[in-house]
Amino acid sequence: MNIGLFFGSFxxxxxxxxxxxxxxxxxxxxxxxxxxxSPQNPFKKSKALLHEFDRLEMVELAIGDNFNFRASDLEFHMPRPSYTVDTLTYLSEKFPQHQFKLIIGEDNLKSFPKWKNAEKILELYELYVYPRPNAVASIELKNHPHVKMVDAPMVDISATFIRRAIQEGKSVNYLVPEKxxxxxxxxxxYK
Structure with missing residues (x-):
């Protein structure tokens, strides 16, 4: 089965x-x-991060009974900070029957060469890249045979905006799933 891995702090x-x-x-x-x-993104400060189990619970609530979506706490049990290449290696060994694809935003293509073992990821896995507003992506990476640009809505909703709205007592309806x-x-x- 072709599995898309969508990493994030959520x-x-x-x-x-x-x-x-x-x-x-x-x-x-x-x-x-x-x-x-992800319990801790190596490129982000963890100070504003809710506990990982709270974030996992929200992902589970968001995806509900959609059998095409799964929530994973895999990185909770791995050394920290967690690196994508280590998770990909673990998953490929544990589930050899699946082909794993990495889903990332176009804005991440610019910093992708700084990721741990970026060359190995590109060699062994495909990147499925969704568009991001004002993203300046590497032309070299965009044209790489293992990088697929995917037609997806240009979404500019930020978790930072949502957290700030909550702290200011504003509604987050229509930004996050109702549950x-x-x-x-x-x-x-987030109070």
Missing amino acids: NPIHLGHLMIAQAMLDNTEIEQVWFIV VAEHIYARKL
Whole structure:
């Protein structure tokens, strides 16, 4: 099976993430999208990060019973900070029957060469790249045979904007799935 791996802090997961995941299913040979909740992104500060189990729970609420989507806590059990290449290696060894594709935003192509073992990732896996507003991507990477530009909605919803709105007492309806909004309000997250 072709599995798209969508890594992220999902702090919180929002409708943009779900739209991109669905576009991957609709516009590529990807048959399932696994949301890999990252406990700590090596390129991001962890100070504003909710506990990983809260973020995983929100992903589970967001994807509900969609059998094409799965939530994964795999990186919770790996050394930190977690590196994509280590997760890809682990998954390929554990599930040799699957072909894993890496889903990333076009804005990440610029920094991709700085990722741990970026050359190995490009050699062994395909990158499925969704468009991002104002992204300046590497032409060399865009033309790489293992990089596929995917037609997906240009989504500009930011988790930072959502967290700030919550802190300011504003509504996040229509930015996050309804069950996620209810969970955030009930648990008083991001306050």
